Amino acid sequence: MSLAYAFDVKARDGKARLGEITFARGAVRTPAFMPVGTAGTVKAMFPETVRQTGADIVLGNTYHLMLRPGAERVAELGGLHRFMNWPRPILTDSGGFQVMSLSSLRELTEDGVTFRSHLDGSEHHLTPERSVEIQRLLGADITMQLDECVALPCPDEEAERAMLLSRRWAERSKAAFGSDPARALFGIVQGGTVEALRVRSAEGLQDIGFDGYAVGGLAVGEPQDVMLATLDVTVPVLPEDRPRYLMGVGTPEDMLLSVMRGIDMFDCVMPTRAGRHGQAYTRFGRINLRNARHAADPRPLDAESDCPAARDYSRAYLHHLVKAGEILGAMLLTWINVHYYQSLMAGIRQAIGEGRLPDFAAQTQAEWARGDIPPRP
Known part of the structure; x- marks a missing residue:
């Protein structure tokens, strides 16, 4: 198998796509669901059992692994794949979701976000550059840009502010990532449920240029019909030759209906939490x-x-x-x-x-x- 990252669409049925993402560590069949292994483990499951269910890729989290055991320690121990005994591809979330979920424990600026650890109160400054560095230390096959995720509903002005900040952070994430044909960097479309903002975000990210495009900031309080309507506007703007990842979704029905709108990848804590x-x-x-x-x-x-x-x-x-x-x-x-x-x-x-x-x-x-x-x- 080639060491280079690649994405191939093999078939279509309406807007839905059958595809494959290839990495040196193996192929990811799409549409794909990524079990969430936030802290280097899919809770209550052995890695080999996760694989036996049919999973090709799992998700880790920059924020949580930054706090414990630390990205540098994971790197010293051979990277996240060896650390958690998962030899196949891993996507790492950038910490952007924690900007929303831990809003009472963080301070946001143009430079980045300073978190007060929920574990011991220590301060940790996460910038787009540091997020990319942590994900490189972990050995992620798919790196996510740092973004700001806002809870819904929110005023249009707030959605626009967060979208524009996320786009500026996307530029910095791309510069920090550089060029690595074996790994992928995904940009994240933001904009709340405002159609024009979603289109602006998607177009702006394509001007920067990413290996894949995620739709973030959904499944955070809006009804299902609003989420689907947002996808109906956003997905057609995304390039045909790149994977499309709907972050944090969701229920089986959410995923089925989203696939029919052209989404290729999903993650959610729902099956493990339930x-x-x-x-x-x-x-x-x-x-x-x-x-x-x-x-x-x-x-x-x-x-x-x-x-x-x-x-x-x-x-x-x-x-x-x-x-x-x-x-x-x-x-x-x-x-x-x-x-x-x-x-x-x-x-x-x-x-x-x-x-x-x-x-x-x-x-x-x-x-x-x-x-x-x-x-x-």
């Missing part, structure tokens, strides 16, 4: 294992699943583990959820390749709507 809280994602929709109706149910979650956790353990046992607070419950349900997300992506990819994505989408949505039918008493 697993730790007794929730399972299946082809029947989301199932709450805390509900008493599962207490004496001998059926597995899905007898036809090729995920052992969904196929080989009874609902009664999963209910017991969740109610008892046993770690195994979180492990099994997280495995089920990540597997389902990867199975959904695999089904989407196959449907695009066969030119039947609308039928696949309709059938999948019908199964979700029908739900999990309880056994007869």
Whole structure:
């Protein structure tokens, strides 16, 4: 395999694309869901199990790894891939989401953002240049520019201010990244839900030139129809020959509908977080294992699943583990959820390749709507 980063669109079905991103560490089949490994681990999962679900790439986080154990230490230990025993591609988020999520612990200036650590109160200054440096030390295959993500809804003036700051930071991130044919740098489109701002942001980033383009600042408080309408405006402005990444999304339906609008990549904490809280994602929709109706149910979650956790353990046992607070419950349900997300992506990819994505989408949505039918008493 070539050492150079490349993206190839292999098939289209409407606006949806079947593609492949290649790196020295392996190929990423798109549309792709990236399990979130914020601190160098996909919570409650072994790396080899993550791979067995079908994941080609995982996500790490600049802010959290900067605080603990530190980027320089990870580099000394051989990089994030070796550190977390994940030899395949890794994308690292730049810390921009924490600008929003940790707004009470940071100070924002033109130069960058100063965080007060949520761990010990120590101060850490993160600039576009330092964010790129940290991601290089970690060994990221995909580096994200530092940006400012704002919560929605927000005034148009605030969305414009953050978008323009993010574009200036994009220029600095590109200059700091330089040229590296083996790795990729993605720019991030901002602009809230203001159509004109989204278009300006997307066009401005293309003038700078990136290996891929992310749509940031969505799934942060807006309804689904507003998110989709924003994608309808933004995606057509993005170049055809670069991957398109919708950050922080989302539910299975969010991803399915976004793929149909031309999105190639996703990440979200939802499947792992839900697993730790007794929730399972299946082809029947989301199932709450805390509900008493599962207490004496001998059926597995899905007898036809090729995920052992969904196929080989009874609902009664999963209910017991969740109610008892046993770690195994979180492990099994997280495995089920990540597997389902990867199975959904695999089904989407196959449907695009066969030119039947609308039928696949309709059938999948019908199964979700029908739900999990309880056994007869």
